Amino acid sequence: MNTTSILLIDDHALFRSGIAMVLETGLENMRVFEAGTLQEALRLEGCDPALVLLDVQLQGVSGLEGIGSLKRKWPLTRIVVVSAFDLPQAVIEAVEHGAAAFISKTEKAERMLELVRALLDDSDASTPSNLASNESNRPRLTPRQCEVLDLLCQGLSNKMIGRKLDLSEHTVRGHVQAMLATLRVSSRSEATYAARRLGLVR
Template sequence: MPLRLLLIDDHALFRSGIGMVLSAGLGAIDISEAASIEQALHSPEDEVELILLDVQLQGLNGLDGIASLKRRWPTARIVMVSAVQDGQVIRNAFKRGADGFICKAEAPARMLELVSQALLGEQLPGHDDLSDDALDTSPKLTPRQYEVLDLLCQGLSNKMIGRRLNLSENTVRGHVQATLAALQVSSRSEAAFVARRRGLVS
């Protein structure tokens, strides 16, 4: 019997991509998909070994949906998946009964490794230490990068940021790329969203 995995994420492209990675890497696995908690609860699957659950969902979010999913599939392991590694979110996920947390920014090989561990019932990294220090995911930005981030969040282009800070456009571009990497995001708009949400800019 193939292992049954339920993937709950409202981004069809992510579901498709991770589904291909897992199918290619794990072999005998049956993957079901849902775009929301509500849709997942109507799944015909009687048994599920693992649920990969996005934190940010339309309607009922992932954290609030953990209890309902556990009532529907009491023996399933639930691993949260998110593009943002927020310490408070991770703590809340574990406190509500999640068995693990995987960042969407992980390389496919690493994500495959973590999912394999979860399917085997192994404890994922981070679950055994919920201290503030262990989950301190504050980005390591330089003072200059904080200045660039602040102006980026105001919608300024690299050229305009350079004028404000008396830097060359190439230098600003380097700071922007380093800042995106530190925040674990891939776009300026996502960086602005994460920065505001985490209180990194006023």
């Protein structure tokens, strides 16, 4: 059976080792290549990764700035940004730079495996939740949920969204939970990523 390769680029050796162990233990026929910098990754020989897990906080060239170089070296490889900074704006910037997905470093190992497995299993998946970006599969949100989603993607808290829309914070929370369920995501950062990929927000 063919072996699948993943390239992990992160300047924290302990984190790299831990994630490599999680991936190799949790996924079958998996080989993980490691690099501490973007330059080191680009010099790797014999590595043709299906996925690149890329930290954005790297020494020298930042992860986001290096996405273009990685795509030029491996045009068919999907770049997944992995960061502890999972605010909506960080997700938006990752998508705008060409990332195929965003994974927070705060995720549990099981959740990271689930996201990576989804990306490997479906090369056409537009989000880790396997939402297709065509009209027939586009999630249907209510007009109010669309308003809440737009403000959420701008990084506003539930309290600030409530002020903008003249709603109670409790009501906003209910809209957010319903919206997450409709988008089949579990966090605000994942909702932001899905919304950008599906064209639900500008």
